[in-house]
Amino acid sequence: MKLLTLLLFYLPFFIVQANTDNRIKIAIIGKTKNDSFYQQSYQGCQAFSQKHPKVQCIYDGPQDYQDPRSQALVVEDLIHQGIDGLLISVTDSNHLAQAVLERAYLAKIPIFTFDSDLLPQHQFYRQAYVGTNNQDFGIALGNYAKELLESTPGNQGLPLQVCIHSGHQTTPNLNDRIKGVRLALSQGKSANRLKDNGNWVELDRCPLYSLGKRELAIRQLEFMLQQKQRVINIAVAGFAQFSPDYLSRISSYKEKISTKEAIIISADTEQIQLKALEKGLSTINIGQRPYEMGRLGTELLYQYLVYGQKPAKELYYLDFHYCTGENYASCTENQPAG
Incomplete structure (x- = not known):
């Protein structure tokens, strides 16, 4: 009986110790x-x-x-x-x-x-x-496109063609970012597809969904860069830029990017993306934490x-931060390197 009493007394202690050790x-x-x-x-x-x-x-x-x-x-x-x-x-x-x-x-x-x-x-x-805050993040992506192009002489009155690049069609944060981009470019009027929203028009085949497949994402971007008319490419995550082949395959479009005949605005600031900025192969990247x-x-x-x-x-x-070809070496300094 004494043994049973002792066991019952000490059992909670043993349980706590066992849980603590796990x-x-x-x-x-x-x-x-x-x-x-x-x-x-x-x-x-x-x-x-x-x-x-x-x-x-x-x-x-x-x-x-x-x-x-x-x-x-x-x-x-x-x-x-x-x-x-x-x-x-x-x-x-x-x-x-x-x-x-x-x-x-x-x-x-x-x-x-x-x-x-x-x-x-x-x-x-x-x-x-x-x-x-993913909608705000999308607004930041869209606002940069708006500030960049609406302040450039010769753009006024011209249709500015936009293609949004995304991953999976059902992903909540990416869809919130798409809404944010559209809100920014429509002056806050609508989160629906850009059509007859001032100068901003989404291309018929866009958004392009890659499911995060890097090869597919980079082929989609290449197709847009080959268009005769300027396309403003807004990627709501890294996608094509996460490909190890991005630098070599996009290098042939460097002149178009530098002269803003082609625009690449992308989410995220991973090291490979900062390298793209250094090489002049991305217009701007807006990074997260x-x-x-x-x-x-x-x-x-x-x-x-x-x-x-x-x-x-x-x-x-x-919060998030902005990286360009000018500040790529320091834009993430205040972010933990991991």
Whole structure:
């Protein structure tokens, strides 16, 4: 009887000790695993774990391109492995919610989103979003095009042809950025397709969707650069510029880019993109903070998992920065290098 009493007395202590000794497994899931943007987010998680050794960062995602089914399967596998928290950039909110998020929710695995949030009808599954205000980001991309071209002599009264380059048609953050671009170019009148909005007109075949496939994205850009009339190319993520072949394949269009016969305005400022700016193969890049998305998202998950502390806000918006051919060497200095 005494032995049983002792066991019952010490059992909670042993349970606490066992839980304390376990690693806190936090999974960082991007839209594509081979993307340096999401790799930086993973590095942000690792930086947090260096100060909190019990945190174990797990990095995964679809290998090569944006595929909703593959992303859901990756999450499902991680749930089976016994992760404690999930930080995910959403490719397809409907598919992810239906396929796996309910299971994670019922298993009491806290979910935070970064870079790309869930749609409003699914946001009860997640605690908070960490990343760029994507509509504002799209507005910034569109505003740069407007300022660049409307201030150039000879453009007044001429139709300015725009082609937006995107990834997957269902991706929430990319669609918000497209809305932002259209709002900027229509003077805030409409987030619908640009048609009869002053001088700005979207080409019939655009937006171009590459699913994040680099070869397809670079072929789409090449096709637009070959047009006789000037096309303002606005990429709402890196896409073509993430290709290792970008510099060699776009170099033949350098003169068109330098004279603004062709315009390339792109999201993100990864190292390969800064190299493109240095070589005069991009007009401007507007960058985000993927490292901080991963670091802050991990911190919020840690606070929730260890202390039961819910996030103070639902939306943690991070700032963005502008990189050109003039400041490419210093424009990201204030951003963590990862």
